[in-house]
Amino acid sequence: MKQQIAAIAIMASIATPALALEAIPDRVPTPSDNPMSSAKIALGKQLFFDPRLSIDGTVSCNSCHNVMASGTDNRPTSVGVNGQRGGRNAPTVWNAAFLSTQFWDGRAATLEDQAKGPPLNPIEMGMPNEQAVVDRLESIPGYRRQFEAIFGSVSYDNMAKAIASYERTLITENSPFDRHMKGDKSAMSDKAIAGMKRFNQIGCSGCHSGVNFAGPALETGTGFFQKFPVYNNPLIAKYKLTDDKGRYEVTRDKADINSWRVPSLRNIATTAPYFHNGSVKTLNEAVRVMAASQLNKQLSDSEIDEIVAFLESLTGEFPEQTMPRLPDIAGSSLVGSIK
Amino acid sequence: MKQQIAAIAIMASIATPALALEAIPDRVPTPSDNPMSSAKIALGKQLFFDPRLSIDGTVSCNSCHNVMASGTDNRPTSVGVNGQRGGRNAPTVWNAAFLSTQFWDGRAATLEDQAKGPPLNPIEMGMPNEQAVVDRLESIPGYRRQFEAIFGSVSYDNMAKAIASYERTLITENSPFDRHMKGDKSAMSDKAIAGMKRFNQIGCSGCHSGVNFAGPALETGTGFFQKFPVYNNPLIAKYKLTDDKGRYEVTRDKADINSWRVPSLRNIATTAPYFHNGSVKTLNEAVRVMAASQLNKQLSDSEIDEIVAFLESLTGEFPEQTMPRLPDIAGSSLVGSIK
Numbered sequence: 001m002k003q004q005i006a007a008i009a010i011m012a013s014i015a016t017p018a019l020a021l022e023a024i025p026d027r028v029p030t031p032s033d034n035p036m037s038s039a040k041i042a043l044g045k046q047l048f049f050d051p052r053l054s055i056d057g058t059v060s061c062n063s064c065h066n067v068m069a070s071g072t073d074n075r076p077t078s079v080g081v082n083g084q085r086g087g088r089n090a091p092t093v094w095n096a097a098f099l100s101t102q103f104w105d106g107r108a109a110t111l112e113d114q115a116k117g118p119p120l121n122p123i124e125m126g127m128p129n130e131q132a133v134v135d136r137l138e139s140i141p142g143y144r145r146q147f148e149a150i151f152g153s154v155s156y157d158n159m160a161k162a163i164a165s166y167e168r169t170l171i172t173e174n175s176p177f178d179r180h181m182k183g184d185k186s187a188m189s190d191k192a193i194a195g196m197k198r199f200n201q202i203g204c205s206g207c208h209s210g211v212n213f214a215g216p217a218l219e220t221g222t223g224f225f226q227k228f229p230v231y232n233n234p235l236i237a238k239y240k241l242t243d244d245k246g247r248y249e250v251t252r253d254k255a256d257i258n259s260w261r262v263p264s265l266r267n268i269a270t271t272a273p274y275f276h277n278g279s280v281k282t283l284n285e286a287v288r289v290m291a292a293s294q295l296n297k298q299l300s301d302s303e304i305d306e307i308v309a310f311l312e313s314l315t316g317e318f319p320e321q322t323m324p325r326l327p328d329i330a331g332s333s334l335v336g337s338i339k
Numbered sequence: 340m341k342q343q344i345a346a347i348a349i350m351a352s353i354a355t356p357a358l359a360l361e362a363i364p365d366r367v368p369t370p371s372d373n374p375m376s377s378a379k380i381a382l383g384k385q386l387f388f389d390p391r392l393s394i395d396g397t398v399s400c401n402s403c404h405n406v407m408a409s410g411t412d413n414r415p416t417s418v419g420v421n422g423q424r425g426g427r428n429a430p431t432v433w434n435a436a437f438l439s440t441q442f443w444d445g446r447a448a449t450l451e452d453q454a455k456g457p458p459l460n461p462i463e464m465g466m467p468n469e470q471a472v473v474d475r476l477e478s479i480p481g482y483r484r485q486f487e488a489i490f491g492s493v494s495y496d497n498m499a500k501a502i503a504s505y506e507r508t509l510i511t512e513n514s515p516f517d518r519h520m521k522g523d524k525s526a527m528s529d530k531a532i533a534g535m536k537r538f539n540q541i542g543c544s545g546c547h548s549g550v551n552f553a554g555p556a557l558e559t560g561t562g563f564f565q566k567f568p569v570y571n572n573p574l575i576a577k578y579k580l581t582d583d584k585g586r587y588e589v590t591r592d593k594a595d596i597n598s599w600r601v602p603s604l605r606n607i608a609t610t611a612p613y614f615h616n617g618s619v620k621t622l623n624e625a626v627r628v629m630a631a632s633q634l635n636k637q638l639s640d641s642e643i644d645e646i647v648a649f650l651e652s653l654t655g656e657f658p659e660q661t662m663p664r665l666p667d668i669a670g671s672s673l674v675g676s677i678k
Contacts, residue, residue, distance in 0.1 A: 049407055051405070051412070052413075056414070056418070057412060057413055057414050058402070058412070058414070058418045063397070066390070066665070067662070068388055068662050068663055068664060068665050069664075069665040069667065070667060073390070073396060073397070074391075074396055074672045074673065074674060075395070075396050075397070075672070075674050079395070079397045079422075081422075082422045083418075083420075083421045083422020083423075084422075269667075269669045269670045270667040270669070272668075272670060272671050272672035273672040278672075281671060281672050282670055282671045282672075283669075283670030283671070284670065308670060311670075312669055312670065315669075318664055320661055320662070321661065321662045322659055322660065322661055322662070323406070323407050323659070323660045323661070323662050324407055325407060325408075325657055326405070326407050326408040328408065328409060328608075328609040329611075330608045330609070330622075330651055330654075331608045331611060331621055331622030331623065331647060331650075331651065332611050332620060332621045332622070333413045333414070333611035333612040333617075333620050333621075334413065335413060335414050
């Protein structure tokens with residue numbers, strides 16, 4: 001499988017620029033065992049915004065993956081229950097439906113699998129186990145009714161299915177880049193177009209290809225991983241980019257040390273700060289780091305400006321959404337005994 | 340002024356039941372120096388949901404006053420930046436526009452004054468001073484543009500005006516009680532109607548009168564305060580109800596020890612846990628405490644059930660809202676340097 005990925009990566013890097021980059025598709029991939037429905041999406045949206053999925057009622061999915069903003073919290077690393085800091089930068093939930101694995105280290109194959117992580121993570125939402133989450137959901141009549149109507153019963157897996165269905169609606173279309181690719185030649189500025197050419201020319205699109213600029217289309221669960229950093233340079237130590245061993249922490253395979261799922265570049269201008277540890281505060285500096293560390297290239301400020309102009313053209317339209325109403329339990333508090 | 344309030348309180352308590360309670364009005368009171376506009380409301384909604392008003396980008400107004408739920412966080416006391424716990428239960432923002440003072444101790448006359456508190460409170464949003472908030476807002480082009488168009492400039496006062504304007508849209512109409520008062524005699528159950536009669540009869544409506552069940556209509560800034568608890572009983576110590584001295588902390592007038600702004604009962608069934616310290620987890624127990632502590636009455640379980648049925652009829656319709664889009668700053672993070 002790894003050889004296959006490497007082969008695809010090489011193919012992507014030698015493809016013509018126009019073919020390596022793709023406009024956002026009209027349809028989102030959906031697993032056969034979790035078809036979308038409006039009722040399921042509505043339930044998933046409530047769950048996504050409900051801080052009662054955390055032990056003390058303070059942290060929801062949206063706390064770190066803020067869909068009213070860029071789908072992140074714009075912090076280096078996130079803050080979970082009891083003021084605890086996570087170890088990695090929260091990836092955006094927008095367009096995550098197009099990734100073939102989830103989390104920085106690809107440890108979840110699907111959005112469903114990903115959604116099952118944070119509620120039970122002691123430094124994120126801190127619930128003790130799946131049953132505790134199910135018990136809490138069952139104690140809220142408005143949830144119990146919806147789960148029963150949609151799935152037959154409340155379960156942790158069904159919670160994840162509902163959340164994933166909502167997340168599959170979080171797609172940003174019509175970025176200047178997408179409009180350019182669909183024929184609107186006035187959609188991108190000349191500078192952004194020059195940046196796109198440079199992006200292809202120097203090799204960024206070798207990895208940042210495909211509909212999400214996160215690698216080629218692969219079967220769900222496959223994952224498109226790359227070593228980062230590859231070339232040594234002073235920025236690596238400055239931003240502590242090798243401290244976290246990345247996918248190695250999942251596989252314990254030495255070949256995976258400092259290997260990461262290639263992150264999407266869609267809406268990248270809105271998701272600062274950058275990298276797995278959120279150590280780089282601006283997109284210009286992130287481009288400088290990437291060119292030096294992955295391509296062994298020292299870019300000039302004007303070259304970086306051009307590429308940033310291109311990356312800014314990847315900011316899509318965030319669709320208007322209604323707020324969910326979180327179902328209450330009349331006259332009683334689920335987290336009332338926790339001080 | 341205090342005598343005047345006392346006189347009004349006595350009038351309310353001797354008024355006929357039908358007159359002491361009022362349906363929610365069609366119009367919300369608005370100060371002459373802050374007229375509402377759709378642009379101002381839209382800006383206020385963004386600010387209300389924006390965690391960048393807190394020092395580390397984790398806490399927004401909505402974190403503790405969750406408008407997707409009951410307008411509270413359903414916790415005993417709230418959690419601010421760095422996992423810090425506040426000392427008092429977060430009051431609901433829904434229908435707060437009808438109160439003549441804000442905060443549990445009435446220390447803010449208006450919604451505008453209230454909105455200026457939490458951003459600078461070190462255990463809530465933790466910004467060091469007004470200028471730091473203004474600087475942050477000015478560094479976000481989408482905010483700067485809106486402030487300039489609406490107010491002429493960014494200022495802390497203008498931020499508060501925008502937030503207050505949004506909050507004045509947070510009104511829940513058409514509760515079963517409101518429909519009952521407007522002539523729909525099938526809106527409330529027989530049990531709820533019996534509970535309403537008992538609520539009036541035993542004296543709850545002596546203080547919980549008016550459109551918000553929070554006292555009579557008074558000039559903005561006046562405030563309708565009552566001592567709590569009045570009558571000693573074992574529940575007071577159990578729930579530590581006298582530890583916090585209430586309005587005395589504002590005025591340092593001994594007459595104000597354990598004096599509190601009478602809280603609204605609208606949507607009370609959705610805002611558990613109860614009281615200034617959030618020490619009581621269920622509405623039934625809260626009614627028992629109030630009857631014992633304010634009216635020197637030991638209610639039976641069935642009497643409490645009736646009153647709770649009435650209180651549940653005060654849950655209104657939460658209007659559907661669109662989510663705001665929080666303006667970004669392209670390619671850079673405002674909180675990116677804070678770990």
